[in-house]
Amino acid sequence: MTEEQLAVARAHVDWHMERYGYDKANVTFRHGVIEDLASMGIADASVDVCVSNCVLNLSPDKAQVLREIFRVLKPGGELYFSDVFCDRRLPGTLREDQEVLGECLGGALYIGRSFSASLHALPLPCLLMKPNPSLITSPPPPSL
Numbered sequence: 001m002t003e004e005q006l007a008v009a010r011a012h013v014d015w016h017m018e019r020y021g022y023d024k025a026n027v028t029f030r031h032g033v034i035e036d037l038a039s040m041g042i043a044d045a046s047v048d049v050c051v052s053n054c055v056l057n058l059s060p061d062k063a064q065v066l067r068e069i070f071r072v073l074k075p076g077g078e079l080y081f082s083d084v085f086c087d088r089r090l091p092g093t094l095r096e097d098q099e100v101l102g103e104c105l106g107g108a109l110y111i112g113r114s115f116s117a118s119l120h121a122l123p124l125p126c127l128l129m130k131p132n133p134s135l136i137t138s139p140p141p142p143s144l
């Protein structure tokens with residue numbers, strides 16, 4: 001994430017307040033990385049809902065991101081992934097290709113044992129998972 005991205009987001013706050021009828025902004029933007037939510041001042045058990053819309057799959061350290069998410073979620077909190085998953089292990093050539101990584105494909109989460117094992121490895125009293133997959137069937141770009 002960059003300061004330039006945040007500047008774009010902040011520049012559109014007033015438009016959204018007016019569009020949705022808010023007198024006061026109901027969002028704040030914090031600069032940081034999802035592997036270290038503490039450095040953005042996000043306290044333990046302080047968050048109701050976490051959403052990853054294609055950010056988790058860009059992280060090189062997904063286990064750390066999951067630890068941070070479950071640190072900040074309140075008991076009973078919810079986590080939604082709108083990320084790219086794959087049902088087979090990707091070859092190293094794709095996982096290391098900078099362009100494919102940037103398109104959220106190279107870092108796609110493997111939905112098999114490794115993903116559920118990393119969730120179950122977290123020290124949680126209880127975890128309820130409900131998959132709701134959308135399958136993309138378009139052919140890969142010619143360069144692949």
Ligand SMILES: C[S@@+](CC[C@H](N)C(=O)[O-])C[C@H]1O[C@@H](n2cnc3c(N)ncnc32)[C@H](O)[C@@H]1O
Pocket residue numbers: 001002005032033034035052053054055058059104
């Ligand atoms: C595919 S975009 C999705 C952006 C946004 N969720 C959306 O729906 O428009 C991925 C975003 O994640 C940010 N990003 C990538 N790695 C990150 C990290 N480790 N921590 C925080 N943000 C990251 C990038 O800067 C980029 O803005």
